[in-house]
Amino acid sequence: MRHALVRGVSPAMNRCELTHRVREAIDIKRAEGQHRAYVAALVDLGCRVHEIPADPNLPDSVFVEDTAVVVGDAAVITWPGAASRRPEIESVRAFLSDRLEVLRMEPPATLDGGDVLRVGRMLYVGASGRTNAEGIAQLRALVTPRGYGVVPVVVTGCLHLKSAVTEVADGVLLANRNYLDVDAFVGVEWIDVDPREPDAANGLQVGDEVLFPTAYPRTAERLRRLGTRVHAVDVSELAKAEGAVTCCSLIWDTAGS
Numbered sequence: 001m002r003h004a005l006v007r008g009v010s011p012a013m014n015r016c017e018l019t020h021r022v023r024e025a026i027d028i029k030r031a032e033g034q035h036r037a038y039v040a041a042l043v044d045l046g047c048r049v050h051e052i053p054a055d056p057n058l059p060d061s062v063f064v065e066d067t068a069v070v071v072g073d074a075a076v077i078t079w080p081g082a083a084s085r086r087p088e089i090e091s092v093r094a095f096l097s098d099r100l101e102v103l104r105m106e107p108p109a110t111l112d113g114g115d116v117l118r119v120g121r122m123l124y125v126g127a128s129g130r131t132n133a134e135g136i137a138q139l140r141a142l143v144t145p146r147g148y149g150v151v152p153v154v155v156t157g158c159l160h161l162k163s164a165v166t167e168v169a170d171g172v173l174l175a176n177r178n179y180l181d182v183d184a185f186v187g188v189e190w191i192d193v194d195p196r197e198p199d200a201a202n203g204l205q206v207g208d209e210v211l212f213p214t215a216y217p218r219t220a221e222r223l224r225r226l227g228t229r230v231h232a233v234d235v236s237e238l239a240k241a242e243g244a245v246t247c248c249s250l251i252w253d254t255a256g257s
């Protein structure tokens, strides 16, 4: 069974953190509608969706991916790089603790789940403005006994590693290689975003389909031409908060159907 944890759009989303984007007004009703459609797409793709209610005090909490990293039957609860986001972790921890073994990171480590790209048993971890060296070291100490490797990747010019690169098929990475140190990656195949769509590297692979923003049709066409099944979703209001399709869910598998 494939599970997806999501969290509703906060009515305070206009007070979100922004790092590389200019602030634009977010239409909360429209963002909520886009989020409902995103959730419906996850259901279409076979996920059992669990939803934590929206929190009016936590502007970025829809981006639930940043609060935890799932490795097998365990979840590492992160210590997010932005102080405003740290109160998001408690409700995620409480939800996951009934379902997965929960492991904790401790400050001064900081790490956002958006910086962790799992490819097989390897976790590529963005050394970004949100994830520090101590965060990468703590993650390594927690996941190494579970058979996962950790490789740091320098990220520049975008928020998270997964703003720059995501896996769209087993071992196949969609990327804007200008944003990251490609030499860190071993044994992967690359698909480049269309140069007119530099922020198009974030797709969410669910089974053999990829949830992908409607905002990037040229890159979507590249993916389709290479045989990827693209499930397009409009996340334009969520993108104004510097979020993308991977950030809005935390996905894990359990045995059985």
Ligand code: GLY
Binding pocket: 016, 017, 018, 019, 060, 063, 082, 085, 159, 241, 242, 243
């Ligand atoms: N607004 C998303 C983030 O900065 O974490």
